[in-house]
Amino acid sequence: MKTLDVKKVALMSNTTPFEPMLNLSKALNSAKLFIKRDDCTGLATGGNKTRKLEYLVADALKKNATILVTIGGIQSNHARQTVAAANKFNLKCALVLEKVPGTGGDDYLQSGNMLLDTIMGTEPHIVPDDKDCLEYALALVEQLKAQGEVPYFITVGGSDPIGACGYVECAFELMEQCKQQQIKLDALIHATGSAGTQAGLIAGMELLGADTRVIGVCVSKPETAQRELIIDLLEPMSEALGFDLQSAIKRIDIKDQYYGEGYGIPTTAMVEAVKTLARHEAILLDPVYTGKAMVGMLDMINNNEFSAEQNVAFLHTGGSVGLFAYKDLFK
Ligand SMILES: Cc1ncc(COP(=O)(O)O)c(C=O)c1O
Numbered sequence: 001m002k003t004l005d006v007k008k009v010a011l012m013s014n015t016t017p018f019e020p021m022l023n024l025s026k027a028l029n030s031a032k033l034f035i036k037r038d039d040c041t042g043l044a045t046g047g048n049k050t051r052k053l054e055y056l057v058a059d060a061l062k063k064n065a066t067i068l069v070t071i072g073g074i075q076s077n078h079a080r081q082t083v084a085a086a087n088k089f090n091l092k093c094a095l096v097l098e099k100v101p102g103t104g105g106d107d108y109l110q111s112g113n114m115l116l117d118t119i120m121g122t123e124p125h126i127v128p129d130d131k132d133c134l135e136y137a138l139a140l141v142e143q144l145k146a147q148g149e150v151p152y153f154i155t156v157g158g159s160d161p162i163g164a165c166g167y168v169e170c171a172f173e174l175m176e177q178c179k180q181q182q183i184k185l186d187a188l189i190h191a192t193g194s195a196g197t198q199a200g201l202i203a204g205m206e207l208l209g210a211d212t213r214v215i216g217v218c219v220s221k222p223e224t225a226q227r228e229l230i231i232d233l234l235e236p237m238s239e240a241l242g243f244d245l246q247s248a249i250k251r252i253d254i255k256d257q258y259y260g261e262g263y264g265i266p267t268t269a270m271v272e273a274v275k276t277l278a279r280h281e282a283i284l285l286d287p288v289y290t291g292k293a294m295v296g297m298l299d300m301i302n303n304n305e306f307s308a309e310q311n312v313a314f315l316h317t318g319g320s321v322g323l324f325a326y327k328d329l330f331k
Contacts, residue, residue, distance in 0.1 A: 008055045009061065011041070012054070014042075018037070021314075027280055029308075030306070031310040031311065032310070033301075034314070038315060038316055039284075039316040048166075048197050049082065050081055052158035053085040061089065064150055067152070068091055069096070070154040071097070073099075073100040073103075075322050083120045096124070097127065098133040102265040103265065107324065112322045113322060157195075161233060164196040167201050167204065170201065170315075171203075171205050171207075172208065175208055175212075188314075191216070191219050191292065192216030194229070197216075199230050215296075216230075216252075218256040218259055220259060226256065264288050273285065276298070287329065290319060294314065
């Protein structure tokens with residue numbers, strides 16, 4: 001596979017499992033359901049940022065960075081994985097985290113990802129309510145430079161054309177697993193936020209010439225805004241990797257009716273979907289991303305979007321430590 005002139009470092013030791021969800025398929029009397037377990041990447045409880053960080057950290061090292069700087073919400077899985085990656089490569093890490101409207105409480109502010117960030121040795125900068133998170137982080141980058149550090153700024157969710165290469169590679173890995181297991185994969189459903197995962201998967205499917213649908217379930221934005229994010233990533237990636245941009249754009253498939261009032265704000269259907277997967281498959285989803293994406297998958301199945309002969313996979317992108325930040329919902 002071509003990459004964007006960046007070698008990757010190793011943050012995961014193996015491929016992630018690709019398995020059937022037999023109990024759920026039977027309970028729903030549905031298409032054949034599978035799961036790609038990117039919650040099992042192995043880096044500080046895993047998740048989809050590991051694959052992106054393999055490319056981003058390589059780029060940071062190439063540029064002689066001494067400190068990774070990134071941004072996110074208080075319960076950012078991306079922030080937690082970034083500290084973990086920094087620790088593995090003896091880099092410092094500064095997290096700039098913002099409060100998410102409609103969330104709060106002691107668990108949200110201190111447990112889940114925040115607890116793990118602290119255990120791994122960072123003290124996140126919490127952005128004051130009247131300040132913009134990105135501006136705050138870019139000012140910090142300048143301060144760090146003045147102190148003699150070489151900061152490497154990672155955009156929200158690690159979703160730039162370099163980070164998204166991690167999901168080009170995931171598409172390759174998944175399709176190889178399908179080949180080995182003799183499965184023709186009709187659709188792959190996942191949570192889409194900062195869009196690097198979806199852009200990378202689309203690019204990967206395009207490079208492979210696979211006709212698998214890549215369906216992104218939005219966690220924060222309406223379809224038009226999400227589409228723009230994906231196109232902004234596909235444009236530079238198509239040049240660097242050599243795939244047809246228009247054909248990739250035609251593949252964009254988005255469902256935006258499942259995220260409720262906004263990013264990180266729980267929905268009743270999300271709580272039910274998390275319980276459903278835990279009880280049928282012993283798989284723990286998360287409240288912000290995969291729980292809402294699973295609501296989308298269950299609804300699509302309910303609406304007969306797939307036939308009984310089709311093979312449909314869910315990409316588990318991690319985040320289950322976030323359950324502790326929302327624990328009252330599940331009592
Ligand atoms: C658990 C989880 N799933 C999905 C996503 C969405 O991935 P992307 O930002 O690449 O769209 C994130 C992003 O933070 C995440 O933490």
